[in-house]
Amino acid sequence: MNKAFEDFLGWTCANEWGSEETQKKKLNNGVTLSIWDSGVLEVTPPKPGKKDIVLSCAVHGNETAPIEICRDIINDIITEKQTVIHRTLFLIANPASINKGERFVEENMNRLFSGAHSNGKAHNKERERAAKIEQYVKRFYETSPEGERERLHYDLHTAIRDSKREKFAVYPFTHGKPYNKHQLQFLLACGVDTVLLNQAPTTTFSYFSVNEFNAHAFTVELGKVRPFGENDRSKFAAAEKTLRRLISEDSLDFGPFEPGKHFIFKEAQTINRMNEDFELNFADDVANFTSFDKGDLLARDGDENLYAQHDGEHIIFPNAKVALGQRALLTVVRVPTESLELE
Ligand SMILES: [Zn+2]
Numbered sequence: 001m002n003k004a005f006e007d008f009l010g011w012t013c014a015n016e017w018g019s020e021e022t023q024k025k026k027l028n029n030g031v032t033l034s035i036w037d038s039g040v041l042e043v044t045p046p047k048p049g050k051k052d053i054v055l056s057c058a059v060h061g062n063e064t065a066p067i068e069i070c071r072d073i074i075n076d077i078i079t080e081k082q083t084v085i086h087r088t089l090f091l092i093a094n095p096a097s098i099n100k101g102e103r104f105v106e107e108n109m110n111r112l113f114s115g116a117h118s119n120g121k122a123h124n125k126e127r128e129r130a131a132k133i134e135q136y137v138k139r140f141y142e143t144s145p146e147g148e149r150e151r152l153h154y155d156l157h158t159a160i161r162d163s164k165r166e167k168f169a170v171y172p173f174t175h176g177k178p179y180n181k182h183q184l185q186f187l188l189a190c191g192v193d194t195v196l197l198n199q200a201p202t203t204t205f206s207y208f209s210v211n212e213f214n215a216h217a218f219t220v221e222l223g224k225v226r227p228f229g230e231n232d233r234s235k236f237a238a239a240e241k242t243l244r245r246l247i248s249e250d251s252l253d254f255g256p257f258e259p260g261k262h263f264i265f266k267e268a269q270t271i272n273r274m275n276e277d278f279e280l281n282f283a284d285d286v287a288n289f290t291s292f293d294k295g296d297l298l299a300r301d302g303d304e305n306l307y308a309q310h311d312g313e314h315i316i317f318p319n320a321k322v323a324l325g326q327r328a329l330l331t332v333v334r335v336p337t338e339s340l341e342l343e
Helices: 008-014 064-078 095-100 125-142 181-189 205-213 233-248
Strands: 023-026 032-037 040-044 051-057 087-092 150-159 168-171 194-197 216-224 263-272 278-280 290-292 297-301 304-307 313-316 327-335
Touching: 008 064, 008 095, 032 125, 040 125, 051 064, 051 125, 051 233, 064 087, 064 150, 064 216, 064 233, 087 125, 095 125, 125 205, 150 205, 150 233, 181 216, 181 233, 205 216, 216 233, 263 297, 263 313, 278 327, 297 327
Parallel strands: 051 087, 051 150, 150 216, 168 194, 194 263
Antiparallel strands: 023 032, 032 040, 040 087, 168 216, 263 327, 278 297, 290 313, 297 304, 313 327
């Protein structure tokens, strides 16, 4: 058997910035596997269902649990233990950062989409890879069979720090379109009861799929970063099982929508680091979704003090070490699920 189909993740990591060697293989069950590049695997069932599904991992290379989940699902597809009835594109986004065991090599890839890879003068391999990945997603969605189809993209991550709400998803800016109840239920089935609504366009991978392809797309944070082999896979079991159901079942029925089961937050403040002299006013290991009250000092940026503006303002993704101009802290406040426009 060909090495790439024997150990897709291993072959991908051995070709960390890409491979021109495209490869194809038809399984006994009629499923066609097509490798477009290292880390890029298209799975086409003989009679594809109505969904076009993108599952991505390793946009951040040290976020191993999602990589292990994708690796196992891929292996089970190759060995015909896992059925697939919908077209599915697996993307292992940044293999070089997996090899390095770090979040990224030169630049945070999840700030490089929607063309951001070509902004400014900077040039690096992560930018080249992000540009290629955009083309693969485009090719995947644009070569789907005729007829009404549902485009989905789950970009799987784990967070650097502990979180008071262990699993959460980022719902990219919808440009005013209603939020989708079925998607919230899907996330809940994955164990994700907390959803953060973005209020503006971003350069994340999931927003790219929402904005350019009208997909239901999410950045899904499944827990905390750990090294390979140290993940407690039972904590990810619901997500893995639901993803396996997604690719193998015609449609998923989660029963009636129950607003009270979903904890929805929206952005309050984005604090960008504008000065070399920047510090966060809390300990380095403070958990995501820690709550602050109005008037609490959150950060100091040069001469400016930045305060919480609401009671119950929760902090997410604090990182005082980001490059100048980038987001050092996001704060969010809870909104009642009933207050959202849902479809
Ligand atoms: Zn991540």
